[in-house]
Amino acid sequence: MEHLNFERGKSLQQAESWIEAEKAYRLVIEENPKSFRALNNLGTVLEQQGKLPDAIESYKLAIHAKPTEAIPHYNLGNAYHRDGQLEAAEASYRRCLEQNPDHVDAAFNLGRALYDQTRLEEALTAYQRAVALDPEYVGGHSSVGGVLIELGRLDEAEPAIRRALELDPNSSEEHFNLGRVLEGQGKMDDASWAYRKALDVNPENTTTKESLGRMLHSAGRQDEAVEFLNEWIKREPDNAIPKHMLASITGENVESRASDDYVRDTFDRFADQFDETLKRLEYRAPSLVMAVLVDDYKVQRNAFGSVLDAGCGTGLAGTLLRPMTRRMEGVDLSSKMLAKAQALNVYDELFEAELTAFVSERHDLYDCVVAADTLCYFGDLEDVVNATFQSMKPGGAFVFTLERMNIEDDGRGYVLNPHGRYSHSEDYARRVLEDAGFKVRAITVPTLRREAGLPVLGLLLAADKP
Template structure:
């Protein structure tokens, strides 16, 4: 190696060291000085591309990485980096090509198969995605994100038996994972818990919060409207009310009931959902807390408790209904929705009160809901049926339930 080649190699090495050490400005200057003299150095292009991506310049990063793989098409890591940046730019088809190239060059690189699998899922190729994710797990059993992605793909395909197997393996490597535990019960039908674990709910909705409103609108979600409409019918002419929205989520119920509320409080386990509700600006009080614990701690504090699409995360309703009764004043109203377990369509339903469905929510028998309400101290019980939303093209039938604190 000539002296000048030697010194460029040293500058590049220093740049990489600075990059690894988080000294990004120093690294950037060093990469630029190498590229000024050797604009086609594939390593400098690769690492500088990654740095530009890290500093938020994705389009430019993609250009540097593209040049890197053009100069040295045999570096699987550069293809992998290029694929990752293209995913960030939502250029999924191009990303798929880059990840495929990485798997061809390095067939034992689990990360390449994993990224290819996730990308194929985004490209709506679920069977190919499952196969790539299986391959990642074969190379690296215990690759936790691969279990999650594979289980999601299989679940979407309606292949619950295989999904259950993946949840089981995932749990073997990550025994405390609430998502894997809950979804194993949902997809296998074994060991149904009486309610979803708080940690499962938190993770699910913290992840979902950013897209919740948009997603639910596309499903023609109507539970908040059905509840608000039921409240207006029942509370016509009443004085302004102290209302609790139990499991308020992003606060879709808020604007619908604000007008009849003297004070409107909301409680939810997910901090990210509550943040969205706060941005709506129509709640007087918002708390990140478990709803049974919250309601039990506020005896006779509310005239109305609303709960839209939240008690679907409880199988046994006794605990939340008793807690709701405790926080309601005499004659106060509880109105909630749950998904309906159709006793005619489920031969085993007569023996049971609720069922954990494969999607992870519980459905409830009307008969059980009425009995649980009465047992918790509610009278004037009225249960109506209605369509809560559409899912995979079908209507989701629900119970709109009302009880008065007796």
């Protein structure tokens, strides 16, 4: 019966009848609790049903039954990875490779687990191992090239990406990556060709269109950039992204803040890679805000009754703020970013809303409002700062970051930059705060993050409501 039930389980698994397959494998395990094949396959069907904790336990039992078998280690690594347990995933992939040094997918997924921990050099070594094992592994060559781009080793990245293109000539992703390399090497004509080739394959890819538009502008090909963006707008008249980009590079029709659609679309696309990308950029805004609260305000555990994380994103600031407050709310325009924040279980309540409208409806509610890397999507700060003032209790703290304007002020106090964010002058920010009724406690000029290896200077502001 054990053999019959196992074969029945396999057939049901192949037919994607997960529940019935689970029943069949459990019958095998009842008869033979040490059947590593049934335990391993049970883990797979449990995983397909979204039962990750149960799948992980089943894989562990399979490994206990036969520790020298590579496959359960590999499957356990994948389950840990899906569950966000990156160090455990790494360990499982390494154990799989100990049992089977030629396991290509284990080498590649080890690279992914290391990459997601921002251990780029180690990830590169793992990806290189995968392509050494299988020289025609497109994803391996692509990942080698991608990591080398992030490490700034463009001359090494180029042959890896070109090899991926040899193996998959119609890959939009690899043409895009080639464009990134060529742009970084200053080969703007070739980069333009690569980006346009990527768009030939995938005309709807917003990231590629953004990159081409910004590359043309940075290369001094202003007319070509404007023409490209106008064509994009003509094809997609309701798309906020090319309109915002066009304003950012021409200085014409600049809105007082980025539109809701622009912010929502940008961060919905970015949500899945947001935290990992910012780690690699040495992103510091949440920790800078925290340092002000701890060092300047001497905030201790549960010091605040209510805190608002304004533009909370995936919850990077909220995780740090939670011990300081008895209640914490978050607000953001991006539903996908909010979903990431919700998964952290640190917020009492999350709201999908535009910030100014949201705080305008709240009065004398918050002991502290923080906005880490949020107000750089506002040019004119008056409305949002005034509304924030009325939302706070007397004695409340308002701590936030801006990007620092590095060109001569034309009188407005802010400018929309080609990268799509606004930067502000210190004098303008101080004036807006004081006009709203705040008492400015401190303004400093820290490094917010690094882009292209260079520091991005910001303004870190702390103000009190009397």
